[in-house]
Amino acid sequence: MEELFSALARALSFGTPLLIACLGALLNERAGVVNLGVEGMMALGALAGFAVAYGSGGDGNLWLAVSAAMLAGALAALLHGFVTITLGANQFVSGLALAMLGLGMAGLLGKRYEGLPLFNQPPEWPFTLGALGLALGLAFVLGATRLGLALRSVGENPAAADLLGVNVRALRYAAVVAGGALAGLAGAYLSLVYRPSWTDGMTAGLGWIAVALVIFVGWSPLRAIFGAVFFGLLYYLQFRLQGQMGIPTEVFASLPYLLVILVLALSGLRGQQGNAPEALGKPYRRGER
């Protein structure tokens, strides 16, 4: 029993960055904008958070570090917003470019922080509780407020929303930037809490898994909690069972990715792709179809 509880607790802590990043991606997808750049924004957030925490030394600067990470993610997302919302470019390609750019910039500018220690490791639970609260809050906002209704309408039918006086561009920009800030926060969790250090490539595909998770949970923030815990459990098992039972490490290393594929196929089988916001991935320009 104790074993089970500790496993669940670990799963929750492994799942925390996934949940935060997933909620961010979910938010901007609900507003009709796909951002595949999560992996890159996470890397930037991880670097910005670590750099500020390291540069400011001492305690009490966690807020500053976390804010820097969120700002970094938000700025990167703003770029995506400009290219896709204002210039109407292909959202998928823009997101790919952003992933590339974010990983590249973080690796480049982070070189000087490689291998440096961070002495004050913040506790995990405020982040985990915050992520859970965020999921509940987002579910409430999307489901029960006027703002949520407007956001969803912008993702489902921007032309109709526009007609009703909703500012499509402003809302999409807001959702994209907020999503980026959350991806940055997820990155900061990695470099400040989970493993207080900076290494190039430390996001290790978590950002991509978060994007896939959005589809798996059918764009529902509440179900995202279970999705994140599920994958957290998988990461826990990967570390727990490593080197045991004669199964090679690489099998465990590829398990999350294989499982994502399986899970996506399953959600396809359940017809879940139908839950996708109607206008997802489509640019909107007034007077055009």
Added chain:
Amino acid sequence: MRLEPLPAPSPLRVLGVTLGALALAFLLVGGVFLAYGVNPLEAYHTMLQGTLLEAKGWQEVLRRSIPLLLIGVGLTLAFRTQFFNIGAEGQLLLGAVLAAGVALFLPLPAPLSLPAMALAGALGGALWCAVAAWLRLRFGVNEILTTLMLNYVAQSLVVFLINGPWRGKDVRGYIYSDRLADYQQLPVLAGSSVHWPTLLLGVVLALGLQLLLFRTTLGFRMRVVGENPEAARYLGLAQGRVLFAVALITGGVAGLAGVGELAGIHHRLIEPTRLSSGYGFTAIIVAWLARGHPVLVLLTAPLLGLILAGGDVLKVSLNMPFRIVDVFGGVMLLCLIGSEFFLRYRLRWGRGG
């Protein structure tokens, strides 16, 4: 100032906008050099010096262009059909794995060995890509995510093989497989590492796929499926078959690129990040720059090959991380797709009438 839609931009405008986007990209990356603490002029000069102004540099550019050329022509076709294969990295690895498997464990007469390796490599890449195509057609799964996830799986597979069953006898430091026999290696241009049969194959494929796309029924179907899926359905085109054909071609050539790296450069199966250095991702830009024309990849692959080779130079001369190449890639891609706005609209100054 107002916007005026442009129904069909002239080729001259396309060229101008593309060059403008590239210029902007180089300007922005200059800013990144500054942020890193390197004078951008010095950085660009170093890149140019080490690539185009030295004979050895030319060879490096050419060597880097080969996988980009092969993968790029395939991706051009894939993007044109709206099949967003971004798993060329994994398909390349699978190609190398199968070719290495044939080379190491299938006793074949010497003259048959290389052709068999190429065939196995193409098959490996094609199958790896076909998985994603099948998942999309059967379950409606977005191929961007599946091809990407399959990259990670392919990496684990390579590490598993060279760390376990295929581990070489003389391994120290890095892990790798046994060395290929001499007759299993691709011939190179004298004194360089430019494996010319693969280069030739890339050129032939660029021309061949251009013809396929614009001169055959299958090519016509591909274009219709990509440009107007509804019309394709109306015409009764079997979308699934077209997508599958595209997936097999794009994955197959990526697999061939893997065979080239294995049999032309490294001569053994080595760690995935050293075997490929991101060709699968860089080729996305190669293909996007070519704007749907496989033959134009003959120009865009060397351009990106130049940037990859330049990244090597910067790494050695200025001690910069190779990640600068990803920065180049991301910025170029963003500028390119952003600039398409100016192909669809014309800015008019003054009041409209």
